[in-house]
Amino acid sequence: MDRFKRVPISVQDPKERITNFDEVCLGYTEEEAMKEAQRCLNCKHHPCVDNCPVNIHIPRFIKHIAEGEFEEAAHVLAEQTALPAVCGRVCPQEEQCEKVCVLGIKGEAVSIGKLERFAADWARENNIDLAKTKEKNGFKVAVVGSGPAGITCAGDLAKEGYDVTIFEALHEPGGVLVYGIPEFRLPKDTVVKPEIENLKKLGVKIETNVIVGRTVTIDSLLNEEGFHAVFIGSGAGLPKFMGIAGENLNGVFSANEFLTRNNLMKAFRDDYDTPIKVGSKVAVIGGGNVAMDAARTALRLGAEVYVVYRRTEKELPAREEEVHHAMEEGIKFEFLTNPIEIIGNEDGWVKSIRCQRMELGEPDESGRRRPVPIVGSEFEIEVDTIIMALGTSPNPLIPATTAGLEINDRKCIVVDEDGQTSREGVFAGGDVVTGSATVILAMGAGKKAAKGIDKYIKEKYGEKAEA
Amino acid sequence: MYKIVEKKFLAPNIVSMDILAPRVANSAQPGQFVIVIADETGERIPLTICNYDKEKGTVNIVIQAMGSSTKKIAALEEGDYLKDFVGPLGRPSDYVNADIEEVKKQKVLFVAGGVGAAPVYPQARWFHEHGIGVDVIIGAKTKELIILEDEMKEVAENVYISTDDGSYGFNGMVTGLMEELIVKQGKKYDLVVAIGPMIMMKFVCLLTKELGIKTTVSLNPIMVDGTGMCGACRVTVGNETKFACVDGPEFDGHLVDFDEALQRLTQYREEELELAKRGEEKKCTCQHGGAN
Ligand SMILES: Cc1cc2nc3c(=O)[nH]c(=O)nc-3n(C[C@H](O)[C@H](O)[C@H](O)COP(=O)(O)OP(=O)(O)OC[C@H]3O[C@@H](n4cnc5c(N)ncnc54)[C@H](O)[C@@H]3O)c2cc1C
Ligand SMILES: Cc1cc2nc3c(=O)[nH]c(=O)nc-3n(C[C@H](O)[C@H](O)[C@H](O)COP(=O)(O)OP(=O)(O)OC[C@H]3O[C@@H](n4cnc5c(N)ncnc54)[C@H](O)[C@@H]3O)c2cc1C
Ligand code: SF4
Ligand code: SF4
Ligand code: FES
Numbered sequence: 001m002d003r004f005k006r007v008p009i010s011v012q013d014p015k016e017r018i019t020n021f022d023e024v025c026l027g028y029t030e031e032e033a034m035k036e037a038q039r040c041l042n043c044k045h046h047p048c049v050d051n052c053p054v055n056i057h058i059p060r061f062i063k064h065i066a067e068g069e070f071e072e073a074a075h076v077l078a079e080q081t082a083l084p085a086v087c088g089r090v091c092p093q094e095e096q097c098e099k100v101c102v103l104g105i106k107g108e109a110v111s112i113g114k115l116e117r118f119a120a121d122w123a124r125e126n127n128i129d130l131a132k133t134k135e136k137n138g139f140k141v142a143v144v145g146s147g148p149a150g151i152t153c154a155g156d157l158a159k160e161g162y163d164v165t166i167f168e169a170l171h172e173p174g175g176v177l178v179y180g181i182p183e184f185r186l187p188k189d190t191v192v193k194p195e196i197e198n199l200k201k202l203g204v205k206i207e208t209n210v211i212v213g214r215t216v217t218i219d220s221l222l223n224e225e226g227f228h229a230v231f232i233g234s235g236a237g238l239p240k241f242m243g244i245a246g247e248n249l250n251g252v253f254s255a256n257e258f259l260t261r262n263n264l265m266k267a268f269r270d271d272y273d274t275p276i277k278v279g280s281k282v283a284v285i286g287g288g289n290v291a292m293d294a295a296r297t298a299l300r301l302g303a304e305v306y307v308v309y310r311r312t313e314k315e316l317p318a319r320e321e322e323v324h325h326a327m328e329e330g331i332k333f334e335f336l337t338n339p340i341e342i343i344g345n346e347d348g349w350v351k352s353i354r355c356q357r358m359e360l361g362e363p364d365e366s367g368r369r370r371p372v373p374i375v376g377s378e379f380e381i382e383v384d385t386i387i388m389a390l391g392t393s394p395n396p397l398i399p400a401t402t403a404g405l406e407i408n409d410r411k412c413i414v415v416d417e418d419g420q421t422s423r424e425g426v427f428a429g430g431d432v433v434t435g436s437a438t439v440i441l442a443m444g445a446g447k448k449a450a451k452g453i454d455k456y457i458k459e460k461y462g463e464k465a466e467a
Numbered sequence: 468m469y470k471i472v473e474k475k476f477l478a479p480n481i482v483s484m485d486i487l488a489p490r491v492a493n494s495a496q497p498g499q500f501v502i503v504i505a506d507e508t509g510e511r512i513p514l515t516i517c518n519y520d521k522e523k524g525t526v527n528i529v530i531q532a533m534g535s536s537t538k539k540i541a542a543l544e545e546g547d548y549l550k551d552f553v554g555p556l557g558r559p560s561d562y563v564n565a566d567i568e569e570v571k572k573q574k575v576l577f578v579a580g581g582v583g584a585a586p587v588y589p590q591a592r593w594f595h596e597h598g599i600g601v602d603v604i605i606g607a608k609t610k611e612l613i614i615l616e617d618e619m620k621e622v623a624e625n626v627y628i629s630t631d632d633g634s635y636g637f638n639g640m641v642t643g644l645m646e647e648l649i650v651k652q653g654k655k656y657d658l659v660v661a662i663g664p665m666i667m668m669k670f671v672c673l674l675t676k677e678l679g680i681k682t683t684v685s686l687n688p689i690m691v692d693g694t695g696m697c698g699a700c701r702v703t704v705g706n707e708t709k710f711a712c713v714d715g716p717e718f719d720g721h722l723v724d725f726d727e728a729l730q731r732l733t734q735y736r737e738e739e740l741e742l743a744k745r746g747e748e749k750k751c752t753c754q755h756g757g758a759n
Contacts (some may be wrong), residue, residue, distance in 0.1 A: 169694050171504060171511075171551040209553035211694060215490050237696040241708065248701055248708065248727055250734045257697035265510060265691070273536055274510040274691075275738030348730035395695050397713065 004107020007036040009114055014328045018299055021183040021268055024325055025089070025114075030068075033118040037066035039103065040110045047100040048112060053444035056080045058097060058112055065115055074123035077116060078130040082155040082199070083148060083443060085124065085191045086177060088117025091440050092319045124194050131201045137161040138465030139457050142227040144212045144398070147175020148439045149233030149430025151199060152446030153453075158202040160454055165227075166199075167210040172264060175235055177439070179264040180256070182293050184300070185322070188263075213397035218405070218426060228461065229425045229453045232413060233446060234398055236431035240390045242285070246342030247388075251279060251350035255286070255294040255389035262297050278303045279384035283353050285339055286389030287311070292322040294387045295331050305331050306381060310338040310358050310371045336360075336371065340378070342386060352380045394432045402426070410435055418452030419445065427453055469552040472525060474545045477614040480532045481582055482541040483517070489524030491516075491554045496563050497590045498685070498717050501526065501554030502693045505539045509550060512536050513690045513712075515586035515662075516555060526554075529585030529614075534739050556693045557716045560590060560660075561683070567597060573657040576648075577603040577623075578641050578671055580663020584615045586685060587662050592622045600624035602656070604648075606641035606663070610634040642670050649678060656680055661720060665732060669725035676721050684720035686711045688731060702728050 010026045011017075017024050028036060040062045048058045057076055064073035077084040091097075093113035101109035123130065139162050143154045146168040154164045172178050177192050186192060200206065210216060212234070221227045239254035241247050258276070261267040265274035278301040284294050287309035295305045307326070309316065312335050316323055327333070334355070341354040357377035360369035399407045406414045406422035412435055413428040415421050421428050429445030431437055473485040491501060500515045518527035532541040543549070562570045575594065579587040584605050594601045606629040607613045613635060619626050628636025629644040637644040641663075648654045659682040661671040668684040675682040688711050691697045695713035702711050705722035709715065 169553070170692065171553065209551055210490060211553065211556070214555055215494055215553070237694075239696070239698050241698065241701075248703060248731065250730060254698040257691055257699045260691055260697055266508075272508045272510075273539075275735040277734065277738065348727075397695065 002107075003039055004103065006039075006108045006111050007032050009111070011325075014325075014330070017184065018329050021300055023187050024184050025321075027121060028114060028118045030070075030122075033065050033115060034068060036111050037062045037115055040066065041102055043102050047102065048097045048110075051100045052097045053440045054080045054447060056084075056097075056116070061119060062110065062112070062115055065119060070119055070122045071126070071128050073119040074128055074130060077119055081443065082152050083195050083439070084116050084120035086148070086186065086195060087440050087443070088113045088115075088120055089186055089191070090181060090319075090438075092438060094320050096440070121191075124191075129201075131159075131198065133159050133202055134161040136163065136203075137463065139163065139229075139461065140165070140225075140227045141453060141457075142167060142221045142225070142230045143233060144218075144230065145169075145175060145233040145235055145430075145432075146173035146196075146206060147233055147235050147430060147442060148177065149235075149432075149442040149446040149449075150175070150231065151196070152443040153231045153233060153427075153429065153450045154204045154446075155199055155202055156447055156450035157453060158199070158204045160450070162454075162457075164203070165205040165207060167212055167216070167221075168206065168208045169211040169234075170264065171208050173206050173208060175233075179260045180290070180293065182259065182263055182297050184296065185293070211397070213401040218398065218402040218423070222425060228457050228465075229427065231419075231446070231449050231453060232398060232421070232426065232428040232432055233430045233442070234395060234432045235442075236392045236394045236412075236436045238393045238395050239388065240392065241388055242339065242390060244339060244341055246344055246350070249342055249344040249350050250348050251277065251384055252342060252386045252388065253277075255284070255290045255387050256392065258294055258387050259290075259297065262301075268297075268301060276301065277385065279350075280304065281383040282306070282385040282387060283308050283339075283381055283383045284387045284389055285309075286391070287316040287318060288389065288391070289318045289322060290391075291389035292318045292326050294389050296322075296326055296329060298385070298387065299329055299331060303385065306334055306383070307331055308334045308337050308339060308353070308355060308381075310336065311360065311368065312336060315368055334381070338371065338373065343380070350384055350386055352382045353386055354378060354380050392431075392436050394435070398432075415449075418455065419449030420452055420456065425456065427456075468548040468550065471543055471545055471547050471549065472523075474543075477529065477585075478612045480541075481529060481612070481614055482532065483527060483529045483585070484543075485520075485523075485525040485527050486549060486552055487524055488526050488552045488554075491552065492519045492521050492524045492526050495519040495526060495555045496559035497593045498560030498563065499555035499557050500693075500716060501528065501552060501556060502690070503528070503540060503549055504551035505536065505543065506550050509539060510536050511551075511691060511693070512540065513556070513687070513693055515685070516589070517585040518589050518592075526552075529582055531582040553693070556712060558714070560593075560717055563593070570597070571599055574655060575599075575601045575658045575660060576645075576654075576656040577601060578645065578659060578661040578663070578667075579603065579605045580641060580661075580667040581607050581612060582614070583661075583663030583667075583685075584613075584619065587660070588615050588618055588622070590660065591619060595622035602627070602648075602654075604629065604641050604644055606630070606644065606667075608632065640670070641667060642674050645671070645674060649680075658683065659720075660684075665725065665729050668720060668723075669729070672720040672723070672725070682720035683717050684723060685716045686718060686723065686728065687716065688728060689734060702731075
């Protein structure tokens with residue numbers, strides 16, 4: 001065995017997969033997983049662990065896989081993460097745990113994410129019960145939002161004995177995992193739903209169709225419904241538009257609208273009522289994970305797809321694997337290109353998008369070289385659909401309806417090192433605090449806030465609630 | 468699941484339902500709306516809150532069976548359940564949180580087109596409960612589509628009716644009746660609140676702009692989430708893009724770009740026709756477009 005080479009993983013053939021919404025990556029078999037796991041050097045100083053935002057004990061779980069002890073591997077994962085099957089699939093591993101893997105110095109890093117996914121899938125398929133909870137302590141905690149931050153915070157508190165209720169605005173729990181990330185990267189019925197079922201097994205209650213700030217407020221939860229603390233994990237769901245001419249023409253969508261119709265409302269299935277519009281030629285504006293997901297979704301719905309990005313391939317913020325898959329599938333990339341106007345036909349539908357070419361100039365505050373327009377380089381791409389994937393910011397509803405909740409100039413809620421906001425007993429974490437980030441960072445924040453809430457409640461009310 | 472505790476027909480294709488949804492009933496205010504999903508495969512359909520009873524925990528909605536989804540909801544019976552019911556969404560009407568003494572100084576005319584009478588009713592009732600008299604115009608295509616006339620009479624000072632075909636009340640559109648009242652009879656209003664089909668609101672606004680009367684409209688664009696997450700509901704108001712679900716649904720009608728809003732409403736027309744074909748092969752018995 002070549003210690004420096006990864007055991008290859010099977011994927012659906014690109015020609016095949018662009019015609020369906022099934023998962024692209026098929027995962028390791030038991031033999032493959034054991035073989036890949038045997039490459040790990042079980043380093044004493046394990047840099048990989050420090051670079052995982054929730055500090056999964058990577059060499060320990062991998063050692064169990066190497067020895068065929070898959071259930072034990074799953075238990076090691078469960079010590080630190082509520083969503084291993086999700087993170088194994090969507091974490092930007094090459095930027096985190098795998099980036100610092102010792103094997104990566106001379107060869108290829110251990111496929112930590114793929115092994116994590118393997119152990120989690122195995123545990124689910126074999127109905128391993130990972131739920132361990134302490135005795136109930138009688139304290140009530142409300143969690144706002146059921147994305148990765150809310151799920152993690154709720155799970156950790158339930159294990160500590162808290163009585164936790166999640167309030168979710170949409171009709172389906174899961175946050176971005178359900179409405180944003182598509183089926184072909186993260187299967188809903190087989191991966192996301194079971195993770196949510198696990199949460200319910202821990203005793204967490206989930207109330208969908210409750211919009212905090214409208215249906216109830218943070219204050220009514222604390223003062224009228226008797227919650228001892230609240231965690232806000234409401235994400236960053238507000239879509240940005242460019243502010244260019246023609247943006248309200250028919251056929252211009254935010255990535256959130258396009259993906260929500262497809263993923264949450266299942267518009268890609270004939271038996272669901274929600275319509276989706278894709279047209280025959282689509283331009284997706286942006287270069288992050290959201291842009292890749294929108295582009296690959298449009299492709300699967302039958303369109304020819306361009307991704308328009310103002311910097312170069314090197315600066316694409318999307319995960320490496322997703323860019324690679326998108327290119328394999330035949331998405332066309334227009335790099336160093338920026339839209340300046342959307343042109344419509346006489347019926348008010350998109351006809352084309354006018355762009356200009358860019359070149360990279362001096363580095364900006366983020367350290368990336370700033371794209372500057374090339375004079376006289378304007379050109380048009382004929383498309384009938386445009387999807388804006390320019391990023392999102394936190395929804396202002398909760399700060400607007402909660403007196404004394406401090407936000408910063410980016411509209412994000414401000415928290416201290418325990419995850420507590422400017423309001424006593426009100427904690428927050430995930431995208432609502434950081435702006436759009438990643439699943440695992442949101443989980444890390446949920447975890448930290450769970451510890452903060454535990455500390456806050458016990459210091460204020462003691463170990464158990466009075467009956 | 469949300470139980471339908473009462474259902475009745477207000478007109479051949481207009482249904483009124485009381486839904487058991489205590490959390491929504493408890494927080495609802497005039498001007499707000501809900502989103503309803505009929506069943507597992509249903510789409511998210513926005514509907515105005517027409518009434519609410521905090522004690523019984525019920526919310527009243529009025530549905531005009533127009534396309535496949537509104538027909539699906541309207542076909543449910545008393546005792547059945549709606550899969551999802553979320554709200555209240557949107558901002559309450561401005562006067563709800565305004566200084567009541569200021570509100571009392573204004574003479575308000577409500578203009579309700581077709582099923583728009585349903586969302587006008589709780590607003591008129593709110594004024595009645597605060598001791599303020601309002602006038603109401605109810606307009607529809609034809610007599611049998613005039614709804615809530617008796618209820619409205621209980622809460623309004625004057626109720627005027629218009630029908631496009633002249634089968635009842637004033638013969639013509641609501642704008643014709645407005646001219647009759649304001650221009651010919653010299654009635655004075657400080658505020659017009661128009662709720663109905665987008666096209667009606669457009670023409671009401673053209674008229675009131677000419678007459679110099681401030682006008683509030685309740686926009687009903689295509690929506691998905693209703694929480695500010697998707698931008699499907701964007702409308703141009705005073706040259707700025709607004710999300711109707713969170714910034715509205717009520718806006719200053721004189722600032723709304725109605726032509727764009729009307730155009731955006733047609734976005735899924737082909738898909739809806741497809742869906743209608745695919746759905747029941749039953750004959751369509753409703754009047755498309757309803758009133759006006
Ligand atoms: C299309 C897409 C692809 C992505 N791909 C990746 C990827 O590959 N890898 C990765 O690591 N990250 C990815 N991300 C980012 C990642 O999904 C987010 O960083 C993460 O989900 C944030 O978690 P969260 O719990 O903070 O918020 P969210 O997942 O956004 O969940 C917030 C929840 O709160 C609910 N909510 C909001 N307001 C209220 C309210 N007032 N009352 C009640 N509920 C409310 C929302 O409906 C939502 O369900 C992607 C994001 C998108 C949109
Ligand atoms: C804030 C708000 C409040 C509303 N309140 C009510 C209410 O109280 N009672 C009620 O009956 N309806 C109300 N509507 C309209 C209702 O949501 C639409 O009639 C419904 O979405 C159409 O769905 P459908 O599948 O039955 O018809 P479709 O088959 O989708 O559409 C039928 C026709 O109507 C057009 N259309 C699509 N969406 C809308 C829309 N939002 N408004 C108008 N036309 C549309 C389509 O282009 C098509 O031509 C409201 C809409 C909004 C946004
Ligand atoms: S959670 Fe993410 S960073 Fe941590 S081990 Fe798994 S893939 Fe790596
Ligand atoms: S750094 Fe790489 S080789 Fe070392 S323990 Fe971590 S995964 Fe294994
Ligand atoms: S309906 Fe999605 S933002 Fe308004």
